[in-house]
Amino acid sequence: MKKRILVVGLLLAAFLIFGCTPQTPATSKDSLVVAVPQDPDFLDPHKAEAAGTKEIMYNVFEGLLKPSPDGKPVEAIASAYTVSDDGLQYTFTLREGVTFHNGKEVTPEDVIWSYSRIAGAGEDAQESGVMIVAALVGTKMEKVGENQVLFTLSEPKGDFLEAMTSAVLDSSLEEASHNVEPVGTGPYKFVSYNPTQSIKLTRFDEYWNKEKMGKVKDVEFRLFSDNATALSSLLAGEVDLLPRITMDQIDSLPDTFEVFEGPQNMIQILGLNHAFPAFSKQEVREAINYAIDKDALISRVADGKAAKLGSNMSPVMEFWYHDGLDDLYPHNVDKAKELLAAAGESDLSFTISVPSNYEFHVHTAEVLAEQLAKAGITVKIEQVEWGIWLERIYFGEEYEATVISFVGKLDPHPMMQRYMSTYPQNFLNYESPEYDRLMEEGLRATAAADRAVAYKAAQEVIAKDSGVIFLMDPSLMTAHKKNLKGYTLYPIYFQDVSTLYFE
Amino acid sequence: MKKISWEFRIGLVLVLLLLGLCIVSLFYTPYGTNQEVGAKFLPPSGSFLFGTDNLGRDVFSRVMVGSQTVFLVGFVSVAIGLVFGVLLGSIAGFAGKWVDEVIMRLMDAMLSFPGILFALMYVAVFGFGIFNATVALGIMAIPRFARITRSGFIQVKQMPYIDLARSIGVSKVRIMFVHILPNIISPLIVAASMGFATAILAEAGLSYLGLGVQPPDPSWGRMLKDSQNSFLSAPHYALAPGLMITLTVLGFNLLGDGIRDIKEVK
Numbered sequence: 001m002k003k004r005i006l007v008v009g010l011l012l013a014a015f016l017i018f019g020c021t022p023q024t025p026a027t028s029k030d031s032l033v034v035a036v037p038q039d040p041d042f043l044d045p046h047k048a049e050a051a052g053t054k055e056i057m058y059n060v061f062e063g064l065l066k067p068s069p070d071g072k073p074v075e076a077i078a079s080a081y082t083v084s085d086d087g088l089q090y091t092f093t094l095r096e097g098v099t100f101h102n103g104k105e106v107t108p109e110d111v112i113w114s115y116s117r118i119a120g121a122g123e124d125a126q127e128s129g130v131m132i133v134a135a136l137v138g139t140k141m142e143k144v145g146e147n148q149v150l151f152t153l154s155e156p157k158g159d160f161l162e163a164m165t166s167a168v169l170d171s172s173l174e175e176a177s178h179n180v181e182p183v184g185t186g187p188y189k190f191v192s193y194n195p196t197q198s199i200k201l202t203r204f205d206e207y208w209n210k211e212k213m214g215k216v217k218d219v220e221f222r223l224f225s226d227n228a229t230a231l232s233s234l235l236a237g238e239v240d241l242l243p244r245i246t247m248d249q250i251d252s253l254p255d256t257f258e259v260f261e262g263p264q265n266m267i268q269i270l271g272l273n274h275a276f277p278a279f280s281k282q283e284v285r286e287a288i289n290y291a292i293d294k295d296a297l298i299s300r301v302a303d304g305k306a307a308k309l310g311s312n313m314s315p316v317m318e319f320w321y322h323d324g325l326d327d328l329y330p331h332n333v334d335k336a337k338e339l340l341a342a343a344g345e346s347d348l349s350f351t352i353s354v355p356s357n358y359e360f361h362v363h364t365a366e367v368l369a370e371q372l373a374k375a376g377i378t379v380k381i382e383q384v385e386w387g388i389w390l391e392r393i394y395f396g397e398e399y400e401a402t403v404i405s406f407v408g409k410l411d412p413h414p415m416m417q418r419y420m421s422t423y424p425q426n427f428l429n430y431e432s433p434e435y436d437r438l439m440e441e442g443l444r445a446t447a448a449a450d451r452a453v454a455y456k457a458a459q460e461v462i463a464k465d466s467g468v469i470f471l472m473d474p475s476l477m478t479a480h481k482k483n484l485k486g487y488t489l490y491p492i493y494f495q496d497v498s499t500l501y502f503e
Numbered sequence: 504m505k506k507i508s509w510e511f512r513i514g515l516v517l518v519l520l521l522l523g524l525c526i527v528s529l530f531y532t533p534y535g536t537n538q539e540v541g542a543k544f545l546p547p548s549g550s551f552l553f554g555t556d557n558l559g560r561d562v563f564s565r566v567m568v569g570s571q572t573v574f575l576v577g578f579v580s581v582a583i584g585l586v587f588g589v590l591l592g593s594i595a596g597f598a599g600k601w602v603d604e605v606i607m608r609l610m611d612a613m614l615s616f617p618g619i620l621f622a623l624m625y626v627a628v629f630g631f632g633i634f635n636a637t638v639a640l641g642i643m644a645i646p647r648f649a650r651i652t653r654s655g656f657i658q659v660k661q662m663p664y665i666d667l668a669r670s671i672g673v674s675k676v677r678i679m680f681v682h683i684l685p686n687i688i689s690p691l692i693v694a695a696s697m698g699f700a701t702a703i704l705a706e707a708g709l710s711y712l713g714l715g716v717q718p719p720d721p722s723w724g725r726m727l728k729d730s731q732n733s734f735l736s737a738p739h740y741a742l743a744p745g746l747m748i749t750l751t752v753l754g755f756n757l758l759g760d761g762i763r764d765i766k767e768v769k
Contacts, residue, residue: 227732228732228734248544248557248732248733248736249732249733249735251544251733251735251736251737252733252734252735252736296539300539300543300558300559301558356713359729359732362713363558365718366537366558366718367558369537370537370719380717381717381718382631382632382717383714383717383718384631
């Protein structure tokens with residue numbers, strides 16, 4: 001009898017142990033599960049372009065510099081750098097004792113190999129699928145002394161320092177291995193990638209910056225293609241952190257969760273195709289600006305949690321942001337009607353094509369249609385698949401208007417250059433010689449203050465032209481368990497897990 | 504006097520109620536369908552019968568106007584299916600031999616596609632929107648009607664009175680549509696009622712996927728999709744279109760069942 005009880009007891013215990021362990025890794029304090037929406041496009045950081053990949057892999061890779069939470073590139077693999085007065089020569093000194101995750105020390109050769117790769121130096125650069133970084137093209141790189149690298153630019157480039165945040169890789173590894181077993185220098189090292197399931201990272205204990213070592217040992221980025229499933233996993237306790245929770249979902253969170261909220265440096269626009277006859281008239285574009293009540297829009301689609309925009313720069317980017325442009329066109333339906341009448345477009349009607357996978361943009365389009373109707377403008381909404389949006393609207397430029405947003409960058413140039421007439425994908429067909437000139441000035445100026453003056457002036461030009469209808473920078477809302485602390489918000493797409501810890 | 508089944512009664516009441524709602528919505532809705540009338544996600548109340556949605560619009564008004572789409576899609580797609588299905592089915596059934604083989608194998612091929620898959624393909628090729636969705640659903644309904652018509656034709660054309668008509672020189676077309684077709688009208692009505700339900704469900708599915716009715720026009724399927732994110736905090740928003748779809752589909756199915764029962768008890 002006793003034996004039988006023992007056996008049953010053991011069986012039960014075994015059942016409990018084996019039955020439960022796989023489901024609850026999240027509850028232990030030394031592992032963290034983050035919900036992310038999409039599979040990485042490439043593990044090789046020089047090939048990856050999707051923001052969804054970068055938000056994970058910034059934990060694994062570092063460049064000579066790396067982004068800081070306030071949006072400035074700060075020293076990482078490099079311990080210091082100097083710039084020549086003409087802005088053409090940058091000398092980076094490598095930090096001592098920085099090692100790759102495989103234990104090899106970072107050498108100037110690794111830096112030169114890595115940055116030459118994305119500068120398009122290799123003959124097969126195009127075929128290999130490496131994303132060429134424009135700021136590095138034509139740059140001469142050479143080793144100076146034992147641990148310095150000298151970059152010589154052909155002309156001053158304002159966005160050069162941002163390019164220095166590109167990943168430095170181990171040059172001794174085989175080319176193809178970067179996409180299978182990526183090795184970097186960041187606070188976390190890559191463990192495994194299971195397509196459509198998860199990406200697992202673990203803390204790199206030999207990280208050079210002892211003050212910024214990762215706090216949680218194992219991190220899993222679990223893939224949820226469906227936001228509603230991610231939410232229920234969060235509620236069930238399987239996930240600790242869910243970035244980009246929607247307003248509607250927040251209401252269903254119990255007290256055991258907290259929501260972190262902050263501007264995310266994203267520019268949502270109502271893009272008007274200037275090739276569409278009516279939109280080539282400035283009065284019409286101004287009328288649309290006056291007819292839109294941005295405050296009401298923000299309160300309805302974002303529950304008031306967004307920064308109103310008047311130009312292609314979010315207030316988060318303080319240093320580059322031109323104050324006051326968001327009030328350039330106060331809501332005024334009568335004025336909108338007057339302007340339309342003056343332009344001879346009193347019964348203007350157009351179609352907004354909006355990517356159907358972004359519900360936020362679809363809802364924005366619905367509200368815009370309602371607001372514009374009050375000024376006598378008839379708006380039709382057409383939902384298109386993301387692939388079709390890219391093909392027909394972004395690359396094909398066959399559309400009248402669209403609602404879309406652009407994710408932030410560290411430097412104003414890559415953010416603002418898409419409105420230049422010389423930009424290869426100027427899909428809005430906006431053309432302003434004045435804007436182009438100011439942008440060029442911003443790129444060529446070497447002192448940051450001079451650059452800011454030029455970029456602010458450029459913002460004013462595009463805002464006064466009503467070249468694009470800038471809407472808002474919706475706040476990023478991240479839900480996490482209450483005992484998870486240390487979430488850091490970046491003005492770029494990046495989930496920094498090194499600062500997170502459980503209390 | 505035939506006994507009228509309870510299925511028929513319930514089905515008829517549901518369908519008539521919906522038809523009433525649809526007709527009323529043509530002239531009157533409590534609020535505009537695309538206009539902010541209050542805070543978002545207000546629960547059902549006296550002033551907002553079904554509450555408000557994620558953009559503060561009245562759900563009841565939107566449900567009402569959404570019923571127009573439902574009837575439009577149902578009628579048009581069933582009409583397309585009925586016209587072409589009966590035409591093809593009667594030709595196949597009457598002519599027989601290789602004509603029958605060719606037409607019916609074609610119908611079999613069409614049936615081998617799940618309806619929603621074909622509709623997805625069709626709107627992907629010809630563009631999103633309610634018009635294309637309706638046409639696609641109509642095309643998918645063809646084989647069903649064609650099969651029913653053909654089997655009816657094969658049965659009826661062997662009747663002595665058809666031979667008689669033929670012997671006195673009545674034209675083939677007249678025999679097909681005046682002498683044979685009226686005899687098989689009742690299974691067609693049943694199929695039409697059921698087809699209505701199928702079409703409504705498929706339209707809701709397409710709109711849910713963003714391929715049917717385009718915003719801001721209301722559609723039950725789209726409302727379901729929009730309500731999904733807020734299902735835990737505002738379940739009333741999901742319930743309204745969900746219940747409407749369920750009741751409509753149930754209504755047409757019961758009506759179809761009811762008609763079949765009446766016709767069988769002779």
